[in-house]
Amino acid sequence: MLETLRRIVGEVGRARDLTVALDAIVRGVREALDVAVCSVYLVPRAKVGQADAPLMLMATEGLARKAVGRVSLSQAEGLVGLVAQRAESINLDNAPQHPRYKHIANIGEEPYHAFLGAPILLRGEVLGVLVVQDRDPRRFSDDQESFLVTLAAQLASSIVQAELSEAVAHPASGRKKVVGEAIRGVPGAAGVASGIAVVVYPLADLEAVPDRRCDDPEAELARLEVAREAVRAELAALRLGMAQRLPDEECALFDAFTMMLGSESLFAGMEKRVRGGLWAPAALRDTIREHAEVFEAMDDDYLRQRAEDVRDLGGRILERLQEVENGTRDYPEHAILVGREITVTHLAAMPEGRLAGIVSARGSSSSHVALLARALGVPAVMGASELPVERLDRREMYIDGYRGVVHVEPRGTLRGELERLVREEAQLSAELAGLRDEPAITPDGTRVHLYVNVGLLADMAPANNVGAEGIGLYRTEIPFQVRENFPGEEEQTRIYREALAAYAPRPAVLRTLDVGGDKPLGYFPIVEDNPFLGWRGIRLTLDHPEIFLTQVRA
Structure with missing residues (x-):
């Protein structure tokens, strides 16, 4: 079930609009739980949090498709409304016998007795209800109920994001608008x-690539071709290196990657999108997503797994594109x-x-x-x-x-x-x-010293401009974070001297390297269950005296 959860959440997260996201949910849940019906009811975004907010049928597998966008229930109506009112799941073996059951004509709901509904909640507010139904009178199992409740909880932010993405992309459409909201x-x-x-x-994260228009399609296509050839050379080198350690059949993945790189359908899709106005990374993103979804829809498990290979290849191409982009960002x-x-x-x-x-x-x-x-x-x-x-x-x-x-x-x-x-x-x-240079004195005459919290040399000018009386904390981890390796003693000495000179003769407090938690070093990965309570700060540097002593000398 855990793998199924991840697959559905991942598919929804990759959806480009609300309709695609909701269709992925009802299709995936119906298949995972082997039920006759799965439906999603949503509260209109403008009415989220209101007691009288209606619940609109927005997607279904199993009921009449013509009902989508037309069937609406108040929270005082039906079992769907009851789930929303209570903000908790409801599991019934014979739904038509429940006093809150509401029959809706012409949507094909008559044959179904088993009912399980879970609220879709975000920050305590009901966004909608996820429902499954089956023909035979039975209670859904605890595992099935847990699956639906967990999925509904994980999908809440993805649904809102898909809704917002659609509205930002098409602000003039008749659907809900969030431009300005x-x-x-x-x-x-x-x-x-x-x-x-x-x-x-992030580098090589296809799903995080933003939409951006391009003014010069030929230049973007040239970038794609350069990236393609760079990846081809990289794969050839990797293939050669692995061939010395592994048999040929184990190196077949590199051959498959090379074949995909030579696929005209793959790059024709990118070219079409670039000529349609997208910059190269977004064209790559959409084309890779399209090809990966073809594999994911296949029945054969081995072929479904190839979707990850397609994304891996896309990530490699994106990394090469970013090497050029990073030097030209405006x-x-x-x-x-x-x-x-x-x-x-x-x-x-x-x-x-x-x-x-x-x-x-x-x-x-x-x-x-x-x-x-x-x-x-x-x-x-x-x-x-x-x-x-x-x-x-x-x-x-x-x-x-x-x-x-x-x-x-x-x-x-x-x-x-x-x-x-x-x-x-x-x-x-x-x-x-105008008060910047006035002394900080409380009404009873107590003098208070105001210091700054800095870490980048770029911090110095703004902090000086507000009249700081010194450095209360200089975070030395920041110069470490913005580099690709540990700075040496001379480089650290220069950095700290510039910081002190900016405030001389005012006092300054420098803290030794404090990394871990939300302050990672890309070139020194730390893998722990809870990095915030683990090997960080002074614990790390005492275990690495070569780092600690170099910094103290600097």
């Missing part, structure tokens, strides 16, 4: 800002970094003076990046799990770090109100600047 996360760093979203994504004047997970490396790559804010689908107010945002004086919204990241590149965005709210391309009155907030924020900052 509030997308909620948690406050990471105070402030209000507007700017242009710049989506950043940042708008007021850039808002957006990503599933923003890292210190992303911040370090940002040109000085261009960062307006940060929005991350993951993380919390205590995340390392949130702390850095405060040090840099830019607003941040963390944990915005509903954010359709891949649809937001180069979109206008307003972020409210006080409330943890993001608005994409707001319009009308809302836009005017947000612009007013940005102006007021700038005015407040200007007023506070």
Whole structure:
């Protein structure tokens, strides 16, 4: 069951719109539980949290397809409404005998007696109900109920993300609009800002690649061809190396990869998408997804597993594309970094003076990046799990770090109100600047010293500009995080000298290397069940005196 859960959740996560996501759910659940019917009812997004919110049939396998989008129940109606009202699962062996049973004509529901419904909940609010039904009067097993409840819980954020992705991609359509609507996360760093979203994504992560238009299709196709040849050479070298250690049949995977690289259908799909206006990474993403889904739909288990090989090949090509892209990325004047997970490396790559804010689908107010945002004086919204990241590149965005709210391309009155907030924020900052050099003294005469929390050399100018009296904490792990290997003694000495010189003769406190948890080193992986309570900070450096002593000398 666990593998089935992962497969369904993964398929939904890769869906490009709500309809595809919901169809994947009902098809996958019906097959996994071997039932006659699986349906999804959703609350309209604008009415989530309201007691009188209706539940609309949005997808089904087993009932009449013509009922989709037409059948609607209040939360006071039927067993589906009861599941939503109680916000808990209901398992019945003979649904028509239940006092809350409601017969809906002409949808083909009459033959079904067994009923199991699970609420789809996100942050305590009912988004909808996932239902399975079967002909014979029977209670579903505990394992089946646990499966449905677990799946409903895992699907909640994926459904919302698919809904938002569709609405952001097609704001003018008749479906629910979220352009301008509030997308909620948690406050990471105070402030209000507007700017242009710049989506950043991990290396070789196809699903995180953002949509972006290209102005020069020929240049994008040339990039794809260069990446293709680079991967071909890489695979040939790997094949040669493995052939010395393994028999030919074990090296067949490399031959299969090479054959796929030569597949004209694969690259014809990419070319078609590029000529349609997509940049190379997004064309690669969509083509690889399309081919992987063909394998995933096959009955043969061996062939289904080949979907992962297709994605592996796509990841290799993307990695080569990114080698070129990383040297050519351009940042708008007021850039808002957006990503599933923003890292210190992303911040370090940002040109000085261009960062307006940060929005991350993951993380919390205590995340390392949130702390850095405060040090840099830019607003941040963390944990915005509903954010359709891949649809937001180069979109206008307003972020409210006080409330943890993001608005994409707001319009009308809302836009005017947000612009007013940005102006007021700038005015407040200007007023506070007038107090910068005043001593910090409480009404009863106690002197308070105000220090800064820094880690990047880029932090120094903003911190100095707000009148800090010294460095309360210099996080030495940050220079380690933005490099591809451990910095040597001379390099560390230079970094620390520059930090101290920026505040001389004011006091400074430097902390030795503190990595682990949400502060990993890409070149020094630590694999633990709970990295936050494990081998981190001083525990790590005491076990590696060569790292510790080099830093202390520096």
